[in-house]
Amino acid sequence: MQREAERKASAEAAREAHRRKTEEDEALKERIAQADRAAAWARERDADARSRAQSQNPANAQTRESSLSSTQTPKIGEVKRATKMLEAAPLYGSDALEPPPPPYIGPRPAGLPENVPLEALTSLDASGVKPDGTYDLHNLPGMPRRKFFRKEYEWAQACLPMIRAIPPDERPLSLKVLFALLRSMPGMK
Template identity: 55%
Template sequence: MTVGGTDGAMFTALLGCQRGTWAHSPLFQWMTNNYEAMSQAITGKKVRWQKMSEAAESAGLTNVNGEPPKPATVRSTWYRVRKAVSAMQRQKEEARNTALAARAAARAASQAQKQHDAEGRDALNRRMAEADADVRKNQLQDARDRSRSVLYPETTSDARSEAAPSEERAAAPAVKIGQVAEFVVMRKQAPRYGKDQDTPLPPPYVGPRPAGMPKDLPLEALMPLDASGRTPEGKLDFEQMPGLPRRSFFDRDREWALACLPMIEVIPPRERSKPLKAMFCLLKMKIGR
């Protein structure tokens, strides 16, 4: 008896066990392709398997061995078809549910990320707004501390007077008995209407009161010294010149011109810049000089 080798009945029998050699019978394939129709037709408990066996034989549907199927073969084949189709349907349903769950999880994660980003932006905007408010408050307070008094231009503000050395306070001129302080009513920001309400006011002016500035004009009416004096298109913007009253503070052009002219006139003509000379001529035309 030969122990080794690749011949013999056992090896021949093993050849049929290789992957891919198995194939379903024509009857199985027909039932699978027509599963819906058979499921709707076979609804009762009594099935005429003998009649179906004869019909399969006449249609040329055989078992896996190529023989006409017997009634028991038809019944068992239908059982296996139902089992196989149900398994495939379950797999498809599970795959569909898995895909739906994955999409739902992705949408939930995206919404959560968007909400997190929005909350982060809101928190950042709040912190930036608070920081800007603190900066503006400090700048305004610093401007008030360094600006000269309206009633007593020759003296500094109360805050600086308190911090001044004793010898400086001693050198200050004595107050004359009976001397009445000049009463000045400070101007206020003109009402803003329409689109002007949405336009933010410029940063506060920081520095002492400029020479020639009307006594009734507050520092908030001045443009900051670092203003560009130009429009976004690059043209001269006389209404927002650095260190001069801004047009948006006043209600009328004439009031604005009368506030600007004294501040320009104190500057010697030779020291005036070309934009300042042009603005001076424009203001004189506005008041009719």
């Protein structure tokens, strides 16, 4: 009899433990589902905000997308879009005889287009001033060098997103001048 009572008690305890385990599993599944719904809602909200911002200001949409894609970490199984890096334009005449400029050393600047290599940037140690005391807008420190590009339009397209990445009130005078110059070029907005 006592054995029978022990068996019943252990069976009842096992059923109770199984019921508690099932309840815990259900609660865990519900919390995971809530977290998934919250993450999906956040992704949808961010996508809506991005599309709203792009429709309001399409000129900066491409710049924002390139900066977002460069800062986002890749996900498992995600294939990175291939970009062909620009190559330096050939130098002729006296330009070919000049020694190469010192390399840019530092992190990739905000706003730098994905297809522009770091070797296109002017060294941060460069003065940015011509011998006559005027700004050397083609060789400002940390900005793309004009001689690296084949066309002035390509150079302008590389410079504008980098300048736009800096808030207008924080831009030095040299960048304000360069920004005004680039915006005045045909086809640049």
